[in-house]
Amino acid sequence: MKRRSGLAVMGKLIGLVKPLTGYMVLAIAMGLIGHLCAAFITIFGGYAVLHVLGFETPLGLRALFASVAVMAVLRAGLRYGEQACNHFIAFKLLALIRDQVFQALRRLCPAKLEGKDKGDLIAVITSDVELLEVFYAHTISPAAIAALFSVLLCLFIGYYHWSLGFLALVAYLVVGIAVPVVTSRLSGEDGMRFRTKSGELSSFVLDSLRGLPEIQQYGQGEKRMEEMSRRTDALSREEERMKRTAGRNVACTNTIILFF
Numbered sequence: 001m002k003r004r005s006g007l008a009v010m011g012k013l014i015g016l017v018k019p020l021t022g023y024m025v026l027a028i029a030m031g032l033i034g035h036l037c038a039a040f041i042t043i044f045g046g047y048a049v050l051h052v053l054g055f056e057t058p059l060g061l062r063a064l065f066a067s068v069a070v071m072a073v074l075r076a077g078l079r080y081g082e083q084a085c086n087h088f089i090a091f092k093l094l095a096l097i098r099d100q101v102f103q104a105l106r107r108l109c110p111a112k113l114e115g116k117d118k119g120d121l122i123a124v125i126t127s128d129v130e131l132l133e134v135f136y137a138h139t140i141s142p143a144a145i146a147a148l149f150s151v152l153l154c155l156f157i158g159y160y161h162w163s164l165g166f167l168a169l170v171a172y173l174v175v176g177i178a179v180p181v182v183t184s185r186l187s188g189e190d191g192m193r194f195r196t197k198s199g200e201l202s203s204f205v206l207d208s209l210r211g212l213p214e215i216q217q218y219g220q221g222e223k224r225m226e227e228m229s230r231r232t233d234a235l236s237r238e239e240e241r242m243k244r245t246a247g248r249n250v251a252c253t254n255t256i257i258l259f260f
Helices: 006-016 019-053 061-108 118-138 140-161 163-188 192-209 212-217 222-260
Strands: none
Touching: 006 118, 019 061, 019 140, 061 118, 061 140, 118 140, 140 163, 163 222, 192 212, 192 222, 212 222
C-alpha cells in the first residue's frame, strides 16, 4: 500500500473537525486574545518604566497598572476557555475515531487477529488513537494562534521601525517553520521505528499468551521471557534515542530564540 505523506494525513485528520468548527474558531479566538494579553502585560510594564523615566507614553501610570491587572485576569480566563474548547474537540473526535476503528475491527475479526500484524492493531486501538489527543488539543489551534499572533506582533513592532518588524518576522519564520522542518528531517525514522517495535512487542506478547499451554508443555518459558526482555530493552533504547533527540531539538530552539 502506498504510504501517504504527513501533510495528507494531517489534512484528513483536520477534516474530521468540520462538525466542531465553531468550537475550533472559539478556541483560536480566545487563544489569540489571551496571548495578546500576555504579551501586552510585558509591553505595558515597559511603558510604565518609560513613564517613570519621563518619556511620553500612550497611557498614564494608573491606566497602565489597571490595564495590566485586567489583562492578567483576562489571560487566565481565556487560557482556560481555549483549553476547554480544545479538549472538548479532542475527546469528541477520539470517541468518533475509536468507534470507527472498532467498526472496522468487527468486520475483520476474528480472522484479522490471527494475522502477524495483530500487535499493530492493538497499538492502533490503544496508543495510536490516544496520541491523536495531542494533535487535536495541542496542535491545530496553537498553530493557527501562532500564525495570527506573529502577524499582529510583526505589525505592532514594525509600527516603531520597519527593520525591527522585519527582524521579528525572520525570527518567527526561523523558529516556527525552519527549525521544525530541519529537526524533523534530522530525526529521520525514529518515530516509525519505535512504532514498529511497539507493534512487534505487542504481537509477541499476544502470541505468548495464546500459546501458553504449548510453552509450558515444551519448557520454553525461560526462552520466551528472555526474548520478551530483549524486545523490551530494544524498545526502551528506541525511546531513549527519541527523548535524547527531543532534548537536543529543544536546546537548539531555545538557543535560536535567545539569539534573536
